[in-house]
Amino acid sequence: MSTVSYYTAEGLKKLKDELEQLKAIERPKASADIAEARDKGDLSENAEYDAAKEAQGLLELKIKKMEEVYSNARLIDESQLDVSKALVLSHVKIKNQSNGMEMSYHLVAESEADLKTGKISVTSPIGKGLLGKSVGEIAEITVPNGTLKFEVLEITRD
Known part of the structure; x- marks a missing residue:
């Protein structure tokens, strides 16, 4: 199938x-x-x-x-996507709550993921954790090393 x-x-x-x-x-x-x-x-x-x-x-x-x-x-029809939430094709700026480090990612489909260019898959642990989050929300993401907390600072689309 x-x-x-x-x-x-x-x-x-x-x-x-x-x-x-x-x-x-x-x-x-x-x-x-x-x-x-x-x-x-x-x-x-x-x-x-x-x-x-x-x-x-x-x-x-x-x-x-x-x-x-x-x-x-x-x-993907970008015009149908909610711009207030982190969804596929969103550029998401996040801040790691434990060390204050800021990162920006472009959420993409699994086949287009390329970490070197900042594109992460929506099926990856971080991508899954950010999906549906709005600016100001805290995403608790379980990764192999434990649980990370990221604050969503900004969500944009190009």
């Missing part, structure tokens, strides 16, 4: 572009690699042919999985 995934316009475009790259460039390349290996002689002793066939099988599996993800992808 497949699950629906929610994407921003940017994330959906990235997924579609990657799928097209696999189909239009990687798939023909895999076929060419097999043909080249086949031309080298006896297939029963041709390790290059076996490797090319295995690589093609893995590529086809990846394409199939990405097609399934893409077919179940839904675009």
